[in-house]
Amino acid sequence: MLVDTYNQEGKKLAKIRLPKEVFEVPMNSDLVHQVVVSQMANRRQVIAHTKDRSEKRGGGRKPWRQKGTGRARVGSIRSPIWRGGGVTFGPRKEKVFKKAIPKKMRRKALLMVFSAKAKEDLLLVLEQLKLEKVKTKELASILKKLPCKEKSCLIALPFIDKNIILSTRNITKVETIQAKDLNTLDLLSFKYLLIPKESIKVIKETFLKKNQESRIKN
Secondary structure, three states: OEEEEEOOOOOEEEEEEOOHHHHOOOOOHHHHHHHHHHHHHHHOOOOOOOOOOOOOOOOOOOOOOOOOOOOOOOOOOOOOOOOOOOOOOOOOOOOOOOOOOOHHHHHHHHHHHHHHHHHOOOEEEEOOOOOOOOOHHHHHHHHHOOOOOOOOEEEEEOOOOHHHHHHOOOOOOEEEEEHHHOOHHHHHOOOEEEEEHHHHHHHHHHHHHHHHHHHHHO
C-alpha cells in the first residue's frame, strides 16, 4: 500500500510503500471487539467497596440480653439491618474483571486496526518529527497543518523524545506513545494515527517478527 508522507510544514512529499503484512490485513470486527473488551476490562480499576458487618468497627458486645426485654433479639449493633451497620451484598474491591486473551489474537487485532487506519486515510506518515526544545505552540502549529488538524490524534514515536512528549501535554485530544507499545484500544480511542517514518520499522520489528517466530515454533 502506498501512502503520502508529509513534512512538518504539512506539505506532501514522496509516497512510501507500507509493509502489506502489517497494513493490509483483512478486518475481523468480532476479533477486534473481543480484544478491546478484554483490554478495557484489564484496565478497569475497582474503586467501589462497602464494608460488611465483620469489617465495621464496634459491636463486640451484645446490646441486650437474649430474652426477657420484649425486644427483638440482636447480637451486634453492626448488623446490616441497623443504622451504621454493615452492607449486605454491596460492591467489593475483591471482584476480578480481568479477561485473558491469547497474544496471537491481540497482535492479529492490532494489525487489523493498523490496516483499517491506512485504508481509511487515517494514518499520517511524517518524514520526521523533531523539536529543538519543548514548545507546545510549535507542535500545535505542526498538527494544524496536517489533515488531522483539531481531530483526536495519537502520535507513535520510534523512541522516547522528551521534547515532543512534554509539548503534547497541554494539547487536547493529542497523546504520545512509543511505537513498540501500541495496542488496539489506544488506536481505536483516537481518530488519527501519526507516525514518523522511523516508527514503521519499529512497528514491523515489534509486531511482525514475533508472529513469524511463533509460527516457526509451532
